[in-house]
Amino acid sequence: MNSHNIEKFLIIGLGNPGYLYKKTRHNLGFMILDQISKKYFFSFSKEKLGLVSEFIYNRKLLFFLKPSTYMNHSGIAVKYWMIKKKIRLKNILIISDDIYLNFGDFRLRGQGGSGGHNGLKNIEKEIGTSHYARLRFGIKKNHFDKKIDSYVLENWKNEEIDSLFYKLDIGIKIIFSFVTNGLQKTMNMFNRHIL
Template sequence: MDKYLIVGLGNPGDEYAETRHNTGFMVLDAFAKASNIVFADRRYGFVGETSLKGRKVFLLKPTTFMNLSGNAVRYWLNQENIDQSRLLVVSDDVALPLGSFRLKGNGSNGGHNGLGHIQQLIGQNYARLRMGIGNDYPVGSQIDHVLGRFSTEEREHLQPTIDLTVDIIKSFVLAGVDVTMNQYNKLGKTPVWQKQTKQE
């Protein structure tokens, strides 16, 4: 059976819950909820399992803290003997507007500490889904921004995109990264909530 590892990046602990830097956790929580998956506290992270049309899917929310995310990713790839081409990492990205997203088959870490540590340990040849959290913060305040919580309005703007990621993850598993990029990246250029606003 083909195995896939879907990793949502974030920091463990209540003080980091629902912060912008934990957008990856929020995406995996949404996927788990839609698929009735329960996470268990395992080595290096909270892990959930499901299957999609004969493919085994592991969900991982690392408990290593963001800067050491690579430890969890490398461990679970090895533990379950999962090919790196079947790894998808979901992260926040300040370079993208809130609610937009971009799926890539490989590439640099873009200055993201979690992606940076993964790259140190396994290289940069893996798929990543970057979720826009915007960069509306004063110069020098990036850390406060990413570790801050979304406002109610921001959360409402982000939710349609999080809902869409459930389909993106399924497509990645069933159709592969190239097909999924072609199908969804054009939708990610403009935040979903802005499109909805225009339609109303």
């Protein structure tokens, strides 16, 4: 397959690098990419500004990125790899946690605000637009009495982990549908089942 003619995608999972953050709610983006790598038997290598992997799926070339910049500077890594791999804006997908969505709910959108998420805020600043696809995973509980910052940096509870990996598999289906079917069709297929 001629790699010059193949359509390329950049799939970015947001999180914080290092063992300390590995099991926190804020690392949801990293967790989904790790789950994909286990399922399809590929590994990440340490590259500039992140851990990166390449994977061919359905005759498309996917670059998976876990930024090593820490959440608040995610946009620096996204911009660098967009330019380096010559990825079109419409073929970028950002995966993040969302404090305002109920736990386990996914929402796919083609644009929007950051919703107070520092990673999304920085991406918008660095690439100069909010018109990029984002897949948000709900981490909200009915109530929490802690500040949002400390809540998102807490480790997942055991009772959440029981259903978390099943939910991550739904996220993987959404990601590969985005690559295969495009944004609009995938939104039609998945968002209505999740709302």
